[in-house]
Amino acid sequence: MTRLAILGGEPAVSTPDGDPPGIPAEALQSALRLLRAARTNAERLADFEGTAVTRRFEERFAALVGAEYAVATSSGTAALVAALLACGVAPGHEVIVSTYGWGGTAGAVLVIGATPVFVDIDPCTFNMDPEAARAACSARTRAILATHLFGHPADISKLTALAAERGVRLILDAAQALGATYADQPIGAWGDVTAFSFGRGKVLTTGEGGMAVTNDAEIYERLLLASQHPVRALAEIQSPSTRAWVDEVSLSCRMHPVAAAIGATELQRVPSLLQARRTTCLGLSDALTGIPGFRTPCEAAGTIHAFHAFPLTYLAEDLGGASRDIALRALHAEGVPVVAGPVRCPIHLRARFRASHHGSLLKPSLGSRVPNPVSAPVAERRCAGEEVLLESSSRWLAHPARRIEELRRAFEKLAAQCGSLAGVNAVA
Numbered sequence: 001m002t003r004l005a006i007l008g009g010e011p012a013v014s015t016p017d018g019d020p021p022g023i024p025a026e027a028l029q030s031a032l033r034l035l036r037a038a039r040t041n042a043e044r045l046a047d048f049e050g051t052a053v054t055r056r057f058e059e060r061f062a063a064l065v066g067a068e069y070a071v072a073t074s075s076g077t078a079a080l081v082a083a084l085l086a087c088g089v090a091p092g093h094e095v096i097v098s099t100y101g102w103g104g105t106a107g108a109v110l111v112i113g114a115t116p117v118f119v120d121i122d123p124c125t126f127n128m129d130p131e132a133a134r135a136a137c138s139a140r141t142r143a144i145l146a147t148h149l150f151g152h153p154a155d156i157s158k159l160t161a162l163a164a165e166r167g168v169r170l171i172l173d174a175a176q177a178l179g180a181t182y183a184d185q186p187i188g189a190w191g192d193v194t195a196f197s198f199g200r201g202k203v204l205t206t207g208e209g210g211m212a213v214t215n216d217a218e219i220y221e222r223l224l225l226a227s228q229h230p231v232r233a234l235a236e237i238q239s240p241s242t243r244a245w246v247d248e249v250s251l252s253c254r255m256h257p258v259a260a261a262i263g264a265t266e267l268q269r270v271p272s273l274l275q276a277r278r279t280t281c282l283g284l285s286d287a288l289t290g291i292p293g294f295r296t297p298c299e300a301a302g303t304i305h306a307f308h309a310f311p312l313t314y315l316a317e318d319l320g321g322a323s324r325d326i327a328l329r330a331l332h333a334e335g336v337p338v339v340a341g342p343v344r345c346p347i348h349l350r351a352r353f354r355a356s357h358h359g360s361l362l363k364p365s366l367g368s369r370v371p372n373p374v375s376a377p378v379a380e381r382r383c384a385g386e387e388v389l390l391e392s393s394s395r396w397l398a399h400p401a402r403r404i405e406e407l408r409r410a411f412e413k414l415a416a417q418c419g420s421l422a423g424v425n426a427v428a
């Protein structure tokens with residue numbers, strides 16, 4: 001075994017990353033057909049009615065993820081806002097949210113004027129801890145908003161039971177979880193509403209875009225009311241009580257038809273993209289399992305991980321107490337694309353949620369109940385020194401077998417020679 005590259009040895013990794021998948025010719029042609037049609041009828045670029053290509057994308061996507069209804073939106077965050085509104089969340093209500101993850105979940109709650117109540121995570125899946133969620137519920141709780149972080153399903157059975165017990169809605173954020181399953185069912189089959197994202201880095205990307213799916217006809221009509229043009233809402237909403245609210249005051253967060261054209265065509269290759277990613281990530285996990293210093297992603301019984309990302313857990317005690325930053329610097333020198341992240345700071349500890357911070361947009365309403373102090377030791381410990389993200393190599397590799405073997409050698413070099421890092425600075 002050669003010396004660590006940070007100490008002058010040869011790097012273990014020489015095979016380059018693969019490139020992210022591009023838009024295939026079929027999707028490009030679908031977008032071009034729509035644009036050409038717009039040369040003689042510009043209204044083709046503003047699908048108020050949600051018909052044609054938008055409807056086609058919604059129906060195909062709903063079938064893929066196990067839902068009866070789907071509503072296309074301008075982004076994954078817009079889908080979350082629509083989901084919250086459709087589930088009756090309003091100013092003064094509280095929504096249970098994980099403190100570890102993408103802050104857009106909390107942002108969607110704040111946009112409505114409700115208060116996000118943050119809870120800790122499971123140390124294996126990094127998703128919301130159902131017992132922490134139970135402890136955080138109050139008389140003002142209207143919904144539980146749980147994320148399937150990194151592509152691993154949340155504990156849906158326990159969260160569903162909790163939501164039923166408390167009489168609140170269960171909203172699931174599957175922005176990173178297209179292709180995941182829980183109890184042999186696609187991830188979109190669960191909860192009152194599930195939100196997806198088609199933004200940058202997703203296995204299905206339309207550039208920008210999102211989707212809210214449900215199996216509840218009443219919630220579907222409320223999703224239309226909350227996110228679509230009133231022309232479509234009037235055409236589809238049948239419930240008199242919901243229909244009475246249709247007017248131009250409602251938000252318009254619909255998906256652009258060009259994005260829908262790309263998405264409807266891209267759906268046909270999603271299964272093969274997901275399988276390739278999963279095969280690579282499982283192979284990488286097998287190769288790294290057992291090497292001191294890092295714990296590979298778990299896959300809980302009864303779930304299928306979508307592997308939007310490949311999160312690792314750094315175990316300093318395995319490497320003689322070396323700091324995470326020093327270990328990552330050594331891996332970088334070996335050619336391993338790792339970062340300390342991606343969350344870095346639990347959401348509840350960020351500036352806008354500190355009582356002493358004033359003047360910020362999207363802050364909890366001053367009129368809301370002040371929730372109990374957040375207890376999130378797992379999330380805080382992970383952010384402080386454990387979280388590591390193996391970047392694009394976990395999702396697409398030009399030469400999977402060769403690259404996985406090189407990555408294994410890099411981690412083994414670090415584990416075997418960690419004692420030699422005593423004089424290395426954390427920052428180059």
